[in-house]
Structures are given as C-alpha cells and as structure tokens.
Amino acid sequence: MTRPFLGFGLGLRTEHYQTILDNKPDVDWFEILSENYMVPGGKPLDFLDKIRADYPMVMHGVSLSIGSTDPLDKTYLKQLRQLATRVEPYWISDHLCWTSVNQHNSHDLLPLPYNEATIEHVAERICQVQDYLGRQLLIENLSSYVTYNESEMSEWEFLNEIARRADCWVLLDINNIFVSAHNHHFEPIDYIKGIDIDRVMQFHLAGHSYNDSMIIDTHDHDVCDPVWDLYAKALQHFGAVSTMIERDDNIPEFNELHDELKTAEKIAIDTLPAKALTLSQPNMRESEGVA
Amino acid sequence: MTSLRELQQSFMKHLHGEASQHAEGSEHAEGSEIVQHIQSTPDATAQRRLDIYAIGYRLRLKEAITTDFECLHGYIGDDLFDQLMDSYINQYPSQHPSLRYFSQHLVELLSTQKPFVDYPEIIEIAKIEHAFNHSFDAADCTTLSTEDLSKIAAESWPTLEVKFHDSVQLLHCKHNSFAIWKAITDENNPPDLEPDNTTWLIWRKDLISRYRALDDAEMYALTRLAAGDNFSELCEGLLDYFEEEKTPSQAVYYLQTWLNEMMVCGFLLSSKKQYF
Numbered sequence: 001m002t003r004p005f006l007g008f009g010l011g012l013r014t015e016h017y018q019t020i021l022d023n024k025p026d027v028d029w030f031e032i033l034s035e036n037y038m039v040p041g042g043k044p045l046d047f048l049d050k051i052r053a054d055y056p057m058v059m060h061g062v063s064l065s066i067g068s069t070d071p072l073d074k075t076y077l078k079q080l081r082q083l084a085t086r087v088e089p090y091w092i093s094d095h096l097c098w099t100s101v102n103q104h105n106s107h108d109l110l111p112l113p114y115n116e117a118t119i120e121h122v123a124e125r126i127c128q129v130q131d132y133l134g135r136q137l138l139i140e141n142l143s144s145y146v147t148y149n150e151s152e153m154s155e156w157e158f159l160n161e162i163a164r165r166a167d168c169w170v171l172l173d174i175n176n177i178f179v180s181a182h183n184h185h186f187e188p189i190d191y192i193k194g195i196d197i198d199r200v201m202q203f204h205l206a207g208h209s210y211n212d213s214m215i216i217d218t219h220d221h222d223v224c225d226p227v228w229d230l231y232a233k234a235l236q237h238f239g240a241v242s243t244m245i246e247r248d249d250n251i252p253e254f255n256e257l258h259d260e261l262k263t264a265e266k267i268a269i270d271t272l273p274a275k276a277l278t279l280s281q282p283n284m285r286e287s288e289g290v291a
Numbered sequence: 292m293t294s295l296r297e298l299q300q301s302f303m304k305h306l307h308g309e310a311s312q313h314a315e316g317s318e319h320a321e322g323s324e325i326v327q328h329i330q331s332t333p334d335a336t337a338q339r340r341l342d343i344y345a346i347g348y349r350l351r352l353k354e355a356i357t358t359d360f361e362c363l364h365g366y367i368g369d370d371l372f373d374q375l376m377d378s379y380i381n382q383y384p385s386q387h388p389s390l391r392y393f394s395q396h397l398v399e400l401l402s403t404q405k406p407f408v409d410y411p412e413i414i415e416i417a418k419i420e421h422a423f424n425h426s427f428d429a430a431d432c433t434t435l436s437t438e439d440l441s442k443i444a445a446e447s448w449p450t451l452e453v454k455f456h457d458s459v460q461l462l463h464c465k466h467n468s469f470a471i472w473k474a475i476t477d478e479n480n481p482p483d484l485e486p487d488n489t490t491w492l493i494w495r496k497d498l499i500s501r502y503r504a505l506d507d508a509e510m511y512a513l514t515r516l517a518a519g520d521n522f523s524e525l526c527e528g529l530l531d532y533f534e535e536e537k538t539p540s541q542a543v544y545y546l547q548t549w550l551n552e553m554m555v556c557g558f559l560l561s562s563k564k565q566y567f
Contacts, residue, residue, distance in 0.1 A: 035389045040457065041431030043498045063388035069296035076388050101299040105385040106306055107351050107393075108344060110299075118295055145343045147330045150292055183340075185332065213334040214343065 143217030
C-alpha cells in the first residue's frame with residue numbers, strides 16, 4: 001500500500017466558510033464532518049460545493065458506529081455514499097468505536113473491549129462498509145476514559161489487528177493517544193511504535209481539557225506542547241503523513257487556526273527531509289488514489 | 292464472558308439512567324450494571340470514569356436542543372428550558388445518527404405535557420423555530436421563474452398542478468407568537484401576549500429563510516395547490532374570496548408571486564404526467 005501525502009489541512013467549520021471563500025487561504029486540504037452535510041440542501045451543501053471547487057477534501061464521520069452490535073445502518077451508509085459521490089473525497093474516515101445500540105444514539109464515541117471477539121466483529125463490519133462504498137476506510141483511535149474488564153490486549157494491538165484483517169487504513173489521532181495515555185497510564189510512545197507504519201494514512205491534532213485527574217478530549221483549545229512533541233516523534237516513526245488540526249468548540253478566527261497549522265508544518269519540515277514532504281499529485285482522485 | 296451486545300446495552304442504559312437521575316437532582320446512577328465491567332484505578336473509580344460519558348451525553352443533547360430553540364429558551368428562561376430539555380432527553384432518546392434531527396419531536400412534547408401545554412404561545416414559538424430549522428436545509432431544487440408560465444399551453448391550464456419547494460411551510464398562530472419570536476431574535480423585549488389569528492408563510496430563497504403573513508385567500512390558494520388541487524379546482528375555490536371574472540387572474544397573480552419568491556419547483560401537466 002502506498003501512502004499519498006496531502007500536506008496540512010484543517011477541519012471545515014461554518015464559522016470560516018466566508019473567510020475561506022473570500023481569501024482562499026493556503027491550506028492544502030479540508031476535512032469535513034460528514035454528518036454536517038448529510039442534509040437535503042441549503043447553505044451547508046452550497047458552501048461545501050463552493051469550497052470543494054477550490055480545495056481537496058476528505059470526509060470524516062462520527063456516526064458509522066462500526067463497533068455496534070446493531071445491524072449496519074443502511075440509510076446512513078446510503079447517505080454517506082451519496083455525499084462521497086458529491087464531494088469526491090480523497091478518503092473517508094470514522095472511529096474505532098460504537099455510538100448506538102438498539103437504534104438509540106449516544107452521539108459520543110464509545111470505546112470497545114479489546115479482545116478477539118470484538119476484533120472479528122469490527123473487522124467484518126469494516127469489510128462490509130468498504131465493499132459498499134467501494135473504497136478503503138480510515139479508522140481512527142479514540143480518546144477514552146474507561147477500560148473494560150473484558151479487554152485482553154492493548155489498544156494499539158487491537159487497532160493494528162483490525163486494520164490488518166479488514167485491510168483498512170489508520171487515522172492516528174496524536175492528541176487522542178496523549179489523552180488516553182494519561183487516562184489509562186501507558187506511555188504514548190509505546191502506542192506510536194506499536195502501530196504498523198504502512199497502515200497510517202492521516203494524523204489528527206487537537207487540544208484537550210483537564211478535569212481533575214482525567215483529560216477530556218474537548219477539541220476546544222490549542223494543541224499543547226506535549227502533543228506537539230508527540231507529533232514530532234510520530235513523524236520520525238511514520239514519515240510524512242497528511243496532518244490536520246481538529247477544532248470543534250471555542251473556535252477561533254481562521255488565521256489563528258492557520259497559524260497553528262503552520263506550526264505543524266514547521267515541525268514536519270524540521271523533522272523530515274524536504275523530499276518526504278512533496279505533495280502527492282493535486283489532481284489525485286479516489287480512482288487513482290487509495291480507493 | 293459478557294457479550295459485546297450486553298456490554299453496549301448496559302453502557303447505553305447507564306447513559307440514559309444517569310440522565311434521568313441527574314434530572315431529579317442526584318449526582319450518580321450508582322450501581323448501574325456496566326460499572327462492574329469497568330476497571331477502577333487509584334486516580335479514578337469506574338463510576339467516575341463512566342460519569343464522564345454520562346455527563347457528556349446529556350451536555351451534547353442539551354447543546355443540540357439549545358441551538359435549535361434559541362428563541363424559546365430566551366422566552367421561557369433558563370430554569371423552565373432546562374426542565375424541558377431534561378423531560379425531552381428522558382422521553383425521546385435520539386434515534387437519528389445526526390444531532391441535527393435530535394430535537395425534531397420537541398413540539399410534540401410541548402403540545403402534550405404540562406406545564407407547557409397550558410402555554411400556547413410556547414408551542415407556537417417552538418413551531419416557528421422548528422419551521423425555520425427545516426427551511427434552513429430543506430431539499431434543494433431548481434426553482435421556476437415567471438418565464439416558465441409561457442411554456443404552459445392554454446389547454447393545459449385547467450389541469451395544471453404545482454410542486455412547491457420543500458422549504459415552503461404554512462404556520463397558523465392564534466397568538467402574537469411571531470412578534471414575540473421577532474423581538475427575542477432581535478434582542479428586544481418581547482410584547483405582551485395577545486390573541487392573533489394569522490397564517491405565516493416560511494420558506495427559503497437564495498439560501499436565506501424568509502417569512503411573511505398571508506391573507507385568507509392566498510393561504511387558501513397555497514394550501515389547496517400544495518395538497519394537490521389543480522388550477523381549475525383552485526379557481527373554483529377562490530370564488531369564495533373573489534368575483535368570478537377575477538378568480539383566474541388572481542390565481543395567476545399568486546402563481547407569479549410564488550415564482551418570483553422562488554417557491555415553485557415544478558408544474559405538472561396532466562397530459563404529460565411529469566413536472567417541468
């Protein structure tokens with residue numbers, strides 16, 4: 001599997017629509033939250049189309065519920081596929097989690113027990129989704145706050161094994177590794193070194209908040225220094241990986257996020273040889289890329 | 292070993308149970324089944340760890356309701372709105388993968404449960420906000436213009452049917468709820484509650500949600516055409532509002548108005564059995 005490098009992207013947020021259209025900032029690509037555009041029409045889709053005309057995009061979902069024991073939601077999958085037809089994303093990602101059971105949605109990314117039965121269950125469902133969408137998925141690691149007694153392995157072993165069996169990619173969230181390492185008392189570098197290098201397609205960076213002894217994945221702060229340090233280590237380990245910054249709350253002016261993205265770019269330039277950071281062909285589409 | 296499904300059902304019960312007990316003022320859903328499956332550590336018990344999810348669940352749903360019903364929140368105040376949100380979250384678990392649709396049954400709750408059912412303007416304000424929420428991202432269509440009227444052959448007019456944009460909605464208010472909504476939206480003091488009897492048209496034009504009051508004749512015309520009446524049936528019904536010789540021109544005038552307001556997506560000619 002070859003890994004295309006898109007460069008450095010930002011999450012597309014409604015607060016920044018007009019700024020992006022007016023100023024055409026030098027962002028390599030945008031990541032959209034798929035569910036925000038799984039609507040019949042109106043402004044969201046209008047802005048999406050206009051911005052897509054100028055920028056590459058990837059799609060990132062929060063409601064696939066790939067780990068649920070409910071049947072896969074065919075209506076959701078159909079809408080996801082329709083959106084992908086519209087957006088022509090470089091790739092589609094979602095989380096290694098479950099969000100719903102008995103048709104009730106938690107609207108949260110809930111963790112799974114890390115054991116063989118769950119691996120088998122999730123890998124099979126990823127295969128079904130990949131068959132339906134006609135492309136490989138990226139599966140992202142979570143921030144989590146609980147460990148099940150039923151878990152029999154580390155999270156990175158669990159993620160690796162699912163990615164191998166489903167032949168999917170990994171979206172590695174560096175902040176989530178930091179958060180979960182703190183909450184579950186493991187070394188974040190062990191996680192990074194435990195993931196198959198050739199499976200990682202994208203990095204996420206984000207901020208978080210402290211709540212007593214726990215760290216909560218709030219996406220409402222700047223990326224903190226320890227996460228930047230971990231990002232540099234991840235680049236050393238994996239090489240050039242398309243990187244984006246997630247900001248979902250307390251959203252600042254676009255320029256502030258853009259500056260933060262430049263920090264990510266500078267760390268990559270300082271860490272990797274220039275040749276490694278050559279962007280993949282800008283006209284790459286799903287049929288030519290990772291699908 | 293407990294199955295994955297059992298774990299997930301227990302976890303979801305904890306989220307729901309936590310929600311209802313918080314509504315009654317207690318801090319934890321102590322002793323829920325999922326706790327025994329979660330590891331405690333010296334810095335955080337299993338209960339404490341699960342609480343992060345339960346509290347987050349409730350906060351996310353409340354944020355979604357607050358976003359959708361900002362004006363209602365402003366009108367009834369924090370305490371009653373919080374009571375409303377607690378009731379709604381407990382009674383209407385989210386059944387849609389997108390939070391965008393979580394609050395879609397709020398009017399149903401307001402219309403059936405005390406104390407809200409005793410305050411009709413509360414229900415009307417909620418209906419107004421619900422209608423605007425729908426118009427915001429209702430399905431797109433290529434709207435027709437007045438020039439398209441010339442494509443209708445004379446013999447086709449009697450059986451002409453009209454397809455409206457999905458954002459087009461009519462809302463009848465028995466109180467001055469729209470004035471209250473407008474005042475709160477503009478961050479002004481709302482007027483005192485008064486009886487009213489107005490039907491409002493809400494729709495989207497150029498990506499912006501619009502609204503205006505309708506007189507009885509236009510309300511009738513729009514209602515009948517939206518229900519599937521054809522042009523001839525409309526003209527017949529308009530006899531209750533206009534003199535006979537004026538009804539066709541008045542019906543055409545309405546059509547022109549709606550076309551200019553980008554409310555019309557298609558004309559159905561019975562001879563062709565298809566819209567254009």
